[in-house]
Amino acid sequence: MLAGLIGVLERLPLVGEWNNSTIMVRAFVALELPGEIRERLMGVQEKLRGCSALLTIVDPALIHITLKFLGEVEEKDLPKVSAALRSIPFTPFAATVGTVTVNNPKRPHTVWCTVSDGGEGKKLFQQVEGVLAPLGFERESRGFTPHATLARVKAPDPSLFTVIRALDGITYGDCMFRGMKLKKSTLTPRGPVYEDLLETIW
Numbered sequence: 252m253l254a255g256l257i258g259v260l261e262r263l264p265l266v267g268e269w270n271n272s273t274i275m276v277r278a279f280v281a282l283e284l285p286g287e288i289r290e291r292l293m294g295v296q297e298k299l300r301g302c303s304a305l306l307t308i309v310d311p312a313l314i315h316i317t318l319k320f321l322g323e324v325e326e327k328d329l330p331k332v333s334a335a336l337r338s339i340p341f342t343p344f345a346a347t348v349g350t351v352t353v354n355n356p357k358r359p360h361t362v363w364c365t366v367s368d369g370g371e372g373k374k375l376f377q378q379v380e381g382v383l384a385p386l387g388f389e390r391e392s393r394g395f396t397p398h399a400t401l402a403r404v405k406a407p408d409p410s411l412f413t414v415i416r417a418l419d420g421i422t423y424g425d426c427m428f429r430g431m432k433l434k435k436s437t438l439t440p441r442g443p444v445y446e447d448l449l450e451t452i453w
Contacts, residue, residue, distance in 0.1 A: 274326040277436045278448065280336065280379055282316040282372070284399060288348050288424040289314050292364060295351055295418060296401055299362060302414045305406035306362070313445055314399050316366060318431060319379050321388060328386070329433075333449045335382040336433055341453045343429040344371035348399065349422040351415055359407050362415070363398040364423065372397035375431070429453055 284292075293311040300308065324332065346368035353359035366372065376395040384390055404411070433449035 275323040278321045280318040291423040302410040304408040304411040306402040351418045362402040366397040
């Protein structure tokens with residue numbers, strides 16, 4: 252019996268080899284906001300909590316600007332993605348984190364903070380698209396609007412727009428973007444957990 256059990260164990264596949272499965276990683280390319288700006292945006296989130304809309308507030312430590320969401324990527328392809336991102340020639344650029352608004356006033360799904368950068372973010376986005384398309388990543392069908400998501404709207408309420416109007420004209424800081432990151436997102440019952448896979452410095 253013991254010999255039979257040993258034989259079964261010897262035939263067990265290694266981790267990641269079950270049914271020839273492929274290890275997948277949920278990944279995205281992002282610009283990281285400075286901690287002091289995220290702290291100011293946390294104050295905005297506290298005001299949003301006071302409205303009657305049903306919101307899912309983003310963890311302040313995770314607030315960022317998404318350049319491109321890659322979705323599920325085979326782990327073995329991540330070195331190619333990293334090399335492509337490293338190949339992008341770019342220079343640091345300034346940005347101002349400002350107006351709080353929603354993605355669509357008629358059907359709001361997200362509350363976000365706009366980012367003014369003189370169009371540099373869009374140029375970077377286009378280059379990211381350009382180097383990743385040959386690797387099989389589809390180009391975005393929508394235009395790029397740099398923003399930092401603060402909350403997701405599950406059920407809107409007029410009081411949400413009252414809070415947003417009260418924040419009109421307020422900005423939350425200037426910063427310099429000196430690089431971008433390839434990040435891994437692991438979904439958990441308590442929310443996503445992010446991990447840096449690559450940081451490029453210009």
